Amino acid sequence: MTKFKTLKFTILMVACLLITVSTVADSEYILLKNGNILTVTGDNIEGGDILIKGKLIVKIGKGIKPPKGARVIDLDGKYAMPGIIDTHIHIAAEGNVNETGVLMPTEVHVKDVINPEDYTIFHALAAGVTTIHTMHGSANPIAGRGIVLKLRWGQDADGMIFKEAPETIKWALGENPKQSNYSTTKGKRYPGTRMGVEASIRELFEEAKDYDSKWDEYRAALKKGKRPLPPRKNYRLEIVNEMLDGKLWVRCHAYQADEMISIMKLCDEYGVKLAAFEHALEAYRIIPELKKYNVAISGFVDFWGYKWETFKTMPYEFAQLAKNGIVTAVHSDSGTRTRRLYIDAAKMIRYGGATEKQALEALTINGAKILGVEKLTGSLEAGKQADIAVFNRHPLDPYTRPEMTIVEGKILFDRKAYFAKRAEEEKERKRREAEEKAKKEAEKKKKEAKKKTDKKPAKAKKDKPGVN
């Protein structure tokens, strides 16, 4: 190759590369056109467009021109809202989520058992859910840590973790930790009352403080030039100390008003960050206290009556909390309820007259606040992650159906494409079946033909594998 030719080739190559690069860059754009945009934090836009670049929303408005090479999707009047945030669920975790062997296993972490192939993740996606908080169970007064996942379906466990979300830890009060309805140990184990539940927590806090001061003494001794033995490392108590430093966001399962008040006072006393009460079916009774201690509610609108502590409730709670400025998010706690959270949110309107906006907030931005990711997701705004749920009707309409779910700019659920693919697979399956059948018949015919011409019994034997 001559020098000139080499240069020419190089230029060609570079040009090719540039073209490829530029088309790759261009195809990072998706333009959702002509939809009813429910931004949640801003005004609704009828006949609006959303421009996505890569993982982010870059523009929302009317008549947005598609950048060169952009994939344009006509929403045709469908509704686009922020991806739903499910603040409390236990899916995508391998096996049991209750560590019942010890009373307060703060050292365990749901992060270690993420199952990115759990099909319930796809079910949630197909219901417009894009972010979940998957948690330890409620068997322990203080349990393990939970993890916030962005439903990047198809990625591995690490790829699903919502890394910007603050770390959380699960607490539980009432019937579950006091084992009212079941027993993991034959007979009784402490605690068996709400008193014992709180006493256990306090004792653990004090133990952690003792542990911390041992380390302080050790470090002080080191400073003085002594050579002390270091205290034995205790992972459990170190996590407790993170809690006492306010670094871990506590998510506390509780139903009854009185135990919630008591725990708010305790958290205030020890400087623990109590982010939200979970389920909290009696929260409507303690609105002033929730305000005073700035605690959010992540709960059910009208799921009730399954335990004594879930009986003294009413679905008007959610509307009342929202009207009084308590950050309130609708959660599922199950792989089936997460598939209809938008229906649950609509019940806020029927019971207590919440506004559409309040109901949508409970599905999106409020959950984001509880998870500490409200600057990244939870509303449709330029600069936020492109987590979008598209519905054929208004998401609070009784006949609505999720049509498409976008997670960080990637379409991970598309109802139309899903059924097209299934039809294709079905066609292929039938084709193979027919092919196999034809093949078998041909073989049969061949055998019969052979039998006619060649009646040696030895041959026939040979055709039957496994006879000998």
Add this chain to the structure above:
Amino acid sequence: MKKVLLLITISLLLAVPGFAEKAPNGIFIKNAKIHTITKGTIENGNLLVVNGKIKAVGSDVKNEGNLPELDAKGMDLYPGFIDASTGYGLMEIWSVPATLDYQEVGDFNPDVKAAWAYKPNSIHTGIGRTTGVTTALVNPSGGLFSGIGAIVKLDGWTIDEALVEEDAVSILNFPESPSGDDEKGKKAKLIEKKIKKIKDILKEARRYHELKKLASSSGRHIPYNQKYEALGPVLEGKLPLIVNVKKAEDIKNVLKFKKEEKLNIILKGCEQGYMVADEIKKSGIPVILGSLSGGFGTAIPTEPEEAYDAVWANPGKLAAAGVKVTFSTGSPISGKDLPFHAARAVAFGMDREEALRAITINAAQILGLDDRLGSIETGKDADFFLCSGDPLDLRTEVKHVFINGKDVDLSNWWEELREKWEKRPLK
């Protein structure tokens, strides 16, 4: 002071016209948009109710006998919804055994009756009717033969006042095929064995009744068997047998079972019914669908190969194939959600009018009560409700519920709590 109060009360009672005598037995509803279900919609309709029955309905119907009037201008009137299988009055709090009466111990309880335990004053009844549910099949569950279900109206001070039919259905839980391949026919054999167990029970029950007949004809007596006695009407086809079944292959087994045993069967659940819709249609058997919402029901496909929305699309597909379907909630705790299951089915392909028929006239027909319930027609029970808007929309508030012509008190546990706690000062 007490005396004064008593005096005031007495004079007030006397002041109410007609109270001292007999209260006027009826009501005249005027200017409602009447959705009759079976005979179209009457835009500006009047409804005359006398003695708990619909005496007349139409746009030119007049008030007879000076009955009290209710102007329903701007309101929609629908026949009361029917929950075709639930547990009102048999369950208060799911995890508190003292409040549970829906499942007897053991597998073989065809003789236990819901009517013997039904509590008409259950907290869930009061909440259930706030979405327009007026009638429910209340049945025992669990085991193989669960017992006998009763049909009740969601009103009445006592069971007798609530009861429509004491012996409405018998319940059978059909064996479910295990999932996975069945290359060696092991699975089929296992199911065959389980079905044979049911058939053997029926055979024994038949023998018992034959023997009893034989004995009585010769003036003799055989020992009383309460369980076989309870199966008697089932064997004669007089008492419908609700068969709980989920998977397509098991549904086929039930169809075969029905043919062989010649029973009056109603299918329930049928999550994979859509796969064998034509066969169900051909058999003429109706289907009571289970809850579509999860929680206490099923919303996840029975097998992973199914489409993600299989359970929700199933009702529409069955109805489109010509199968008569209705809905049920299965649990009184979510009993008020009955209309929302119908809406869910509509969201995933069911015709809306068909969904409305499902929880009204279809349910009445399936339960054999279409001469009394399920539509707004002359001669039927005056069970209906008034709302402004679509009753399948969970945002629509039901304003009045009438059961047997009585304007039912809609106050309930939830309302009580709200009223009490709204009194707590917020500052």
